[in-house]
Amino acid sequence: MKILLTGAAGQVGMSLARVLTENHQVIGFDINLPDDLDIFFQFYKHDLKTDFPEENSKDISDANVLINCAGIGVYTDFMNRTKEELHDVLGVNCIGLILFTRDCIKYHLEKNESADFHIINISSVYGVVPPEFEIYGQSGRNSSEIYGFTKAGMINFSRYLTSYFKHSKIRANTIVLGGIFADQDADFVEKYTDMCNIRRMASTSDVVSAVNFLISSDASY
Numbered sequence: 001m002k003i004l005l006t007g008a009a010g011q012v013g014m015s016l017a018r019v020l021t022e023n024h025q026v027i028g029f030d031i032n033l034p035d036d037l038d039i040f041f042q043f044y045k046h047d048l049k050t051d052f053p054e055e056n057s058k059d060i061s062d063a064n065v066l067i068n069c070a071g072i073g074v075y076t077d078f079m080n081r082t083k084e085e086l087h088d089v090l091g092v093n094c095i096g097l098i099l100f101t102r103d104c105i106k107y108h109l110e111k112n113e114s115a116d117f118h119i120i121n122i123s124s125v126y127g128v129v130p131p132e133f134e135i136y137g138q139s140g141r142n143s144s145e146i147y148g149f150t151k152a153g154m155i156n157f158s159r160y161l162t163s164y165f166k167h168s169k170i171r172a173n174t175i176v177l178g179g180i181f182a183d184q185d186a187d188f189v190e191k192y193t194d195m196c197n198i199r200r201m202a203s204t205s206d207v208v209s210a211v212n213f214l215i216s217s218d219a220s221y
Contacts, residue, residue, distance in 0.1 A: 002063040007070030009034040015204035029214040048096025059108035069122045093150035119172040127151030135191035
């Protein structure tokens with residue numbers, strides 16, 4: 001199976017790539033190079049705010065899966081938000097998401113319209129609920145209004161795709177992530193887990209398990 005993965009250089013993206021490459025061909029996209037320069041999958045340095053090069057379209061035209069994991073945030077105070085910050089986050093999380101997804105669908109339909117094509121959008125709990133500012137303390141990592149705005153939009157984008165392509169073999173799902181543990185400050189981890197019924201933060205393996213289910217035939221319904 002050929003899998004396209006945006007945000008491939010990020011924490012979740014790299015974790016997905018490491019597991020998925022065991023059984024699948026992974027093509028990753030990110031504006032940044034992975035920290036591990038020994039890249040173990042096909043990789044394109046690509047800014048989602050720009051068009052994907054037409055000359056490279058053949059490499060993605062026969063993919064079976066698109067995982068949209070790319071996303072950026074902004075952490076300055078809401079009352080000081082700039083237009084540039086808004087445009088940056090919207091450009092990647094909304095405009096880039098929609099255009100790149102549409103291009104991948106076009107390439108897929110031109111190559112093999114009768115084949116299944118699965119889209120998995122990686123969203124955030126902050127697309128569903130407001131942030132609890134108290135748990136972030138003075139870290140400066142509070143979720144922003146524009147981040148939540150875009151992640152809520154991503155959820156509805158999946159719904160739109162399922163409706164638009166309801167008579168085809170294209171399906172879309174959203175994974176809504178809570179906080180991923182990444183050696184954060186102990187005080188933050190304690191406050192965050194206090195809010196979770198399961199009493200822990202998510203791990204990247206939780207995300208991998210969900211993705212593996214959604215790309216399998218077990219998720220056909």
